[in-house]
Structure formats: structure tokens, C-alpha cells
Amino acid sequence: MAEKRDYYEVLGVGKGATKDEIKKAYRKKAIEFHPDKNPGNKEAEDKFKEAAEAYEVLSNDDKRARYDRFGHAGMGGAAGGHAGGFTMEDIFSQFGDIFGGHFGGFGGFGRSSRGGGGRPRQRGADLRVKVKLTLSEIANGTEKKIKVNKYTGCPTCGGSGAEGSGGKQTCATCGGSGYVMQVVNSFFGRAQMQQVCPTCGGEGEIITHKCKACGGEGVVRDDEVITIKIPAGVAEGMQLSLSGKGNAARHGGIPGDLLVVVEEEKHPELVRDGNDIIYSLNLSIPTAILGATVEIPTIDGKVKIKIDPGTQPGKILRLRGKGLPDVNGYERGDLLVVVNVYVPKNISRDERNAIEKMASSPNFEPDPKEGGSFFEKIRGYFN
Template sequence: MAKRDYYDILGVAKGASAEEIKKGYRKMAIKYHPDKNPGDKESEEHFKEAAEAYEVLSSPEKRQRYDQFGHAANAHSASGGGYGGGNMNMEDIFSQFGDIFGGGSPFEGFFGGGGQSRNGGRRVTKGTNLRIKVRLTLEEIANGAEKKIKVNKQVLCNTCDGTGAKDKSSFQTCKTCGGAGAVRRVTNTILGQMQTTSTCPTCNGEGSIITSKCSVCHGDGVVRGEETITINIPAGVSEGMQLSMSGKGNAAPRGGIPGDLIILVEEIEHETLKRDGNNVIYDLHISFIDAALGTSVEIPTIDGKAKIKIDPGTQGGRILRLKNKGVPEVNSYQRGDQLVHINVWTPKALSREERDLLEKLQNSPNFKPNPGKNEKNFFERMKEYFE
């Protein structure tokens, strides 16, 4: 029998948007869902047909080939030219397209069921997340760091291996849900009979009852403990940035999924360097004599000490740039610069001899604000006085 057009199956036009295709599939899937039509083979086939159509039309590449070749495109699927639609079972459909309905089971997610994570029909609990602060120096931020931190948290109980039971014989299949972890109810509505799914109230979705609890964790499967965790901090992080380590949070009861560890970065203020984005700023103070004559000075950087040259006649407020001496960007080869702000320092207290010397220079035209003129005479006169 010839296959129906995928657009017709979902009830949308050929030029439909991705959102319209998604809505069309949702509408058909709800209409023909097995939970709404128990035992109806025809509805089940329509349900699979809608899933096949959505699988192709939701993919831009597959949709393009289907629009060009139709169902004939699948004749080339072995060589990679087709789109692979068809031959989907119910498990494939639920696993691939369950997010369309917002829950582990598409139908229960639409009609108010769990939305809970499930494994084999049973509820899978997740441990809570933990938040910690890590204080880093500017050098650690620039180069990356490895930190070993002791974290107080919930850990699996060693006595029962996290099961919460005294021993294996302490587990009993829940009689209410038969081990499924969920119960189904059929209600009559104006739309007909509707079957809904909810967490089993007896076993709380576990699928089993513990008849004899562990004496250490009292059935929880977790206890308070301490774990030393190694944290690798990438270079370039900044104040307030959050990093996440999956599965390093609190352990979950009875074999559930551990929570995550959230790491909040806190910068330790440097004594002499100030961070500005990926750049580093350093305030350099020099005397007006060094500014006039020029000199070489040693300054701190993230990578250690560095010697820089101050040109003769350097003015206060000038900024020197040291390329690639700043902080790198996270997960990037790019790095900021170090900016050296020149501040010309003026002495507040002078000896009599120093005052006499400066008074002799005070009326010199080279000591008047007139940049760029008579520099040669200025240096000659400075040499004369200091000799």
C-alpha cells in the first residue's frame, strides 16, 4: 500500500513552519495515543505513522530530501541519500519525541501525570545540588588552578550500598502498582474515556516497599558524610562566575541520580594589580626627575617581575601597554594586556639644598608647560645643576 503524504498525516501545509509541524504532530499523537485508544490497532498504526512523519519533517535535511524526492528518497538510504523514516516501535517514539509532551511518558505529561524522570517505569529521584565558593588569586585566575576541597554532603550509605534496606530480602513488590511505580486511572469526560497516570501513593514511585530498613540510614539510602573533590578551574574565570560539576552534589536516595556541585568563583584582591575585564592595570609612580631624564623600572605582572623603560620626557597620565600580559579569555587563546598608568610623584617635603636647587630651575623656560620645545637645553641644564 502506498504511503500517505507526510504533510497530510500531520494536517499541515507543505510550507509549514517548524512550530506548525510540531503542533500538528502533537495533535495527531494525542488523538491516536495508545493510552486513549487501548487495544485499537488502527489507532496505534496512525500513532506510528504520525511519529514517522514528524521524524522526517522536523529535520531540515530529511525534509529537504523528502520535498525533492518524496518517499522514493528512502530507496537510497543505504548509501546515505535517504532519510530513514519508518519502522519505528512504540519505545523508539516515546524515547525520541517524549519532550514534545513535556514528560517521561508523552500522554501523562499532557494530561497532568508525572513529568518525573523514570527508569523502566519507576521514578528515579535526583539528589539536591550543592553550592560552594572557591576563592582564587589573580595568578590562579590567569593560569587556571586545581583545587582539592572537602565538601560536607549526603553520601551513599556504605552499610546498605544506598538501597535503604537491611538486606536484599527486605524488598517487596508494591501491591498497589505491581512494581510499575505508577498507577493508571480511567475517567469519563466529555471527550470520552481518558486514562491518566500518576505516581503510586503507596511506594512513592519506587515500585517496591522496604519491609526491613537499614539501621544506619533508616531507609533513606544516604547519610551525612564528607568527600574530597578535585576541581579544575579553567583560566580566565571571573568574579561571580558559576561552574558546574555534574553528579558531585548530594547523593540521591535508593540509587537515584546525584545532584550537581555548583562552584561560585570569588576573586582575591591583588596587592598591586587591578583587573579590568581581561586587562590588568598597574599604577606606577615615578619622580619628576625620572620622568624628565628617563629610567628603567621593575614592575609586577601576573607572570612575575618585568623590567620596562621609561622614555625621557614621559608625562604624567601616560599609559604603557604590555601586550598579552593580562588575563586570558575562558576556553580561548586570546589574552588581555597589562596597562601601566604613569603617575609623576611630587615630593611634599624638601631639604634646604633641594629647595635652593629647584628655585634656580623654577624660572627656566624648560620648566614651564611647553611640551616639545628646548628639550636639549633642558637636559644640558639638568646635567649642569646635578653635577
């Protein structure tokens, strides 16, 4: 395949397109390149798939944000999309609603999918779970064990749904192929389409004696403890996909995926900014004037840093590499310590006298240049 085209370009929309515009643009492309309108045209089929892939990403807020940030590189791997692996059936079953419901129709338990030709197989529904991670877990990567209540293969019938080996018969409607031909009135006029057999749901077989343990479904609900490896550097809202760890499918089909959505636990003192960490350090007036060694929190525990005499509020101390690792690379963010000076609200009479004495000293006269540089610093760091 040639170089991957930009998804916005594929759909012919701008970067700021609304969801509705994206949907409309996709619908237009899907109609233009639909296989029913372009029989045997390989180029149209590729374009049809390309548009579906672009739509899958741009119609999903998480995926779109990721794509905007990282481009195609951000779509592969753990949190990626289909990465060009779309089959025609995927497209109809996922985006069938956009065509007005005439396509797809593989209903039942989750989606169906046709694994390498032959009968369509049921696909179990995806499961979505959230994991809450502390900054320290995000910094170092972690393993989480979570209990998931889901459909698993029935242990009594081995997932077939039939009781014993003679509990199934070949489907008379489709002769075991799982498909029937049907004339449908679609968006594009009348068309003959291969449809999943309504009698057997595409399985080619009918269960005559149902397994008593699962009622013929081939699946039962059960708890499973799943270990999830979380890579270092993940962020709020990122989604990891564990293939085949979702719900089991009926009658021994393909299990769905487990989608793990990352949630960040708020740190009491540290704030994340991309891969950097920000800490707001409150100094007393004497410490800012005289300097000192102070203790500050980091992701990995407390460290001591030196405060120079005469440190100004707004000064930012950068501790290189004390931030978070990049989920896609080797770089590591920094810890930015933003200095603030605490001004007491209540003071005693003696303190007031002492400060009034100091106020007349030229050393306490503000330096106009310091004020300007403060804004420069803020602009440099937070834009």
C-alpha cells in the same frame, strides 16, 4: 534540529527585559504550547521545550550575563546550561512553581528524573561551593581539592535503604510502575495526568526492613575530598558544573551536580579588566623627567620595564600577552601600565628654593597638546 533561535526571540522579549517580564513571557509561552493543550503535537512540544530552555538561561543572572556576552556558544561545556537536553519532566520539576504548583510534585530529596523511560528515579540535590582563586591561579588554570560535606551512598546497604535482600516489597498502590493516573484541576482546566505514586514516591518498591545504618534512606552524610580542575581564564561569578558530584540520591538514584562558583581574590596591586590587567605605576618627578628602569608586578612575578625620559602622567604602556587567557579561546589579554607621577606634599626649604628656580625655565611650561592627548588615551582604553 534547526539553527538555535535567540532566547530573547523565543520568549518574545527585548534584551533589556526585567526578570518579571521574562517570567510572564515564559508563562504565556508555556501555556500556549503546553502538552495538555496540544496532545500529540510534536511542534508544540519542541516549542514548549525551547521556551523552557530560554527561560532557564534568562531567569538566571549568571547564565543570562554569560549568554549576553557569548551567545549560545557560551552555554555549552563546563559552565553551560541544558543545551537542548530538556525532558518534559525536567521542565515540570524545575519550573513547576510557574504553573501554580500543580505539576512537578516529585519532591522528597531533591528532584526526580526519569532516566530513559521506566520508573522515575530520585535525583540528589545539587551542591554549591565557592572557590577563591588568585590572579595567578586564574591565569594558569589550577586544581583545587575541597572537602565537601554531603550525602553519599550508604556503604552498609549499598544505597538501597533496605536491610538484606528481602527488605523490600513491590508497591501495592502502583503495582511497581511508580506512577498512578490522577485527575488534576490545573491552570488549563481538568486534565488527567500521570503522577508519581504517592505511596512509594515513584520507586515501585516499599522498604519493609530499613537499613539501620542509614535509617532506610540509602544515603549517609559524609565528608568527601573532591578535586576540581579549574580552566585558565575563569572570572568572578562563573559557575562550573561537575556532573554527579553533588548529593547522592535516596535509594540508589541519580546523584546531583556539584556547582563550583568562582571567586576572585583581590590582588594587592593588579586590577583585572576583562582579560587585561591594569597596574597603576607611581613615578617620582625625577624618574618621570630623567627616565629609569623600574620594577613592576605582573601575574607571574616582577619584571623590569624601561621608562623613557620625559614620560607623561597618564601614559599607558602595554605589555602584550601579559594579561589573562580567554576562557573560551586562545587569545591572551595585555598588562596595561598606567603611569602616574607622584607629587610630594611636603618639601624642605632647600627643595623649595631649587624648584622655584626651575619654575621660571621655559622647559617647565606645560605643553597644551599633552593635556589633550591624555584624554584621548583614557577614552581609548577604558571605554
